[in-house]
Amino acid sequence: MAHLILLAIVYLSFISLGLPDGILGVAWPAIRADMGQPLAAVGAITITMTICSATASFFAGPIAKRMGTGAVVATSCLMTALALLGFSVAPSFGWLISLAVPLGLGAGAVDASLNHFVAAHYSSRHMNWLHGFWGVGATTGPLIMGLALASTGGWALGVRSIGLMQLTLAVVLWATLSLWAKEHSKPPTGEDAHGEVVFQPVRPLATWLAPTLFLFYVAAEMGTGLWAASILVTDRGLTQAQAGIWVSVYFGSITAGRFAVGLIANRLGNRTLVRLGIAVAALGALVFALPGVFGSAASFGLVLMGLGCAPVFPSLMHETARRFPEDVARTVIGRQMTFAYAGGSVIPAGFGLLATWAGLGAVMPVVVVILLALLALAVALDRMT
Known part of the structure; x- marks a missing residue:
């Protein structure tokens, strides 16, 4: 029973991690109107959060080893809750930037710590479902903010509501710390005759190649999500509402795909899922x-790409605990999350420069090339480990 309770807490923690991710974009028009900021000022908040999240992810491994995963997650959840509650009463834009620091640090620490914990303690099925539940949170957060804006409560009510939900989870996490200490990892790889886990000698190149896969993957996923609507409106003649629906379907197919893949993940294995997923995503991007x-049917490529993307991130993350010994895996997972944050911010922004220079039609062919390179690197890493 304790095992199931802890698993439920882990899932809730990842829903909680996803809740704030989409609300800033929904709330920003109201925030900037209240605080008299230009449209581009949101970049100061997002850049601050990204840098802090990447930094926390990079150092999460040694911190979790010393404090324990449960304590790191509980502390980080409390930090994000207080930051969100601070957001809701911030008197000026400068306060929002300052509060983005604990919000980013908390999110990055939770992300890396929980990914390592699930990779080491649970099957590939649960890793895919874990990231599916992140999608539930990322979908629910904007809905809560939208309802708050539709009422007379304004954006502050939406942020405060999510902050209180985070605070409630933090209380639950602190009250159940003993469950984390009792959870023991099942051997992630084959055992020798003495029951000890056997790993190949670690090659330093592999500990950096594994994070590089996340740089490429997240660049393709988030770059498509960021620019698909502009491509559909500018180059394909769709309305903004129609483009928004297609982008929602794209992210929805990733979330639904992860829950579906979880049903067969243990049977197919991480490495097969990664290769199949990348191949399908590349076909969809093409x-x-x-x-x-393909004419009007080309938009369905977004659905195909989303389904292909579904298993890649969680399966690569889960396989890390099978490629490397535990101490090395902690460090590599921290690097993976850092590279993922970089891939989700720097390269999609670079797509904007590409679109300015060569047109929006150049973005998706580059995404196809990135996915093909990702497939080649994944095969190389499999051979190396």
Whole structure:
């Protein structure tokens, strides 16, 4: 029973991690109107959060080893809760930037710590479902903010509501710290005759190649999510509402795909899922990139790409605990999350420069190339480990 309770807490923690991720974009028009800020000022908040999240992820491994995963997650959840509650009463824009620091640090620490914990203690099925529950949170957060804006409560009510939900979870986490200490990892790889886990000698290159896969993958996933609507409106003639629906379907297919993949993940194995997923995602990106060949059906390439993306991130993360010994895996997972944050911010922004120089039609062919390179690197890492 304790095992199931802890698993439920882990899932709730990842829903909680996803809750704040989409609310800033929904709330920003109201926030900037209240605080008299230009449209681009949101970049100061997002850059601050990204840097802090990447930093916390990089150092989460040794911190979790010393404090314990449960204590790190509980502390980080409390930090994000207080930051969100601070957001809701912030008197000026400068306070929002300052509060983005604990919000980013807390999110990054939870992300890396929980990913390592699930990779070491649970099956590939649960890792895929874990990231599916992040999608539930990322979908629910904007809905809560939208309801708050639709009422007379304004954006502050939406942020405060999510902050109180985070605070409630923090209380639950602190009250159940003993459950984390009792959870023991099942051997992630084959055992020798003495029951000891056997790993190949660690090659330093592999400990950096594994994070590089996350840089490429997140760049492709988030770059598509960021620019798909602009491509659909500017190059394909869709309305903004229609483009928004297609982007929602894209992210929805990733979330639904992760829950579906969880049913077969243990049977197929991480490495097979990664290769199949990347291949399907590349095919979907190619279909979306070629409206001249596929016509109006090209938009369905987003759905195909989303389904292909579904198993890649969680399966790569779960396989890390099978490629490397535990202490090395902690460090590598921290690097993976740092590279993921970089891939989700720097490269999609670079796509904007590419679109300015060569047109929006150049974005998706580059995404296809990134995914093909990702497939080649994944195969190389499998051979190396």
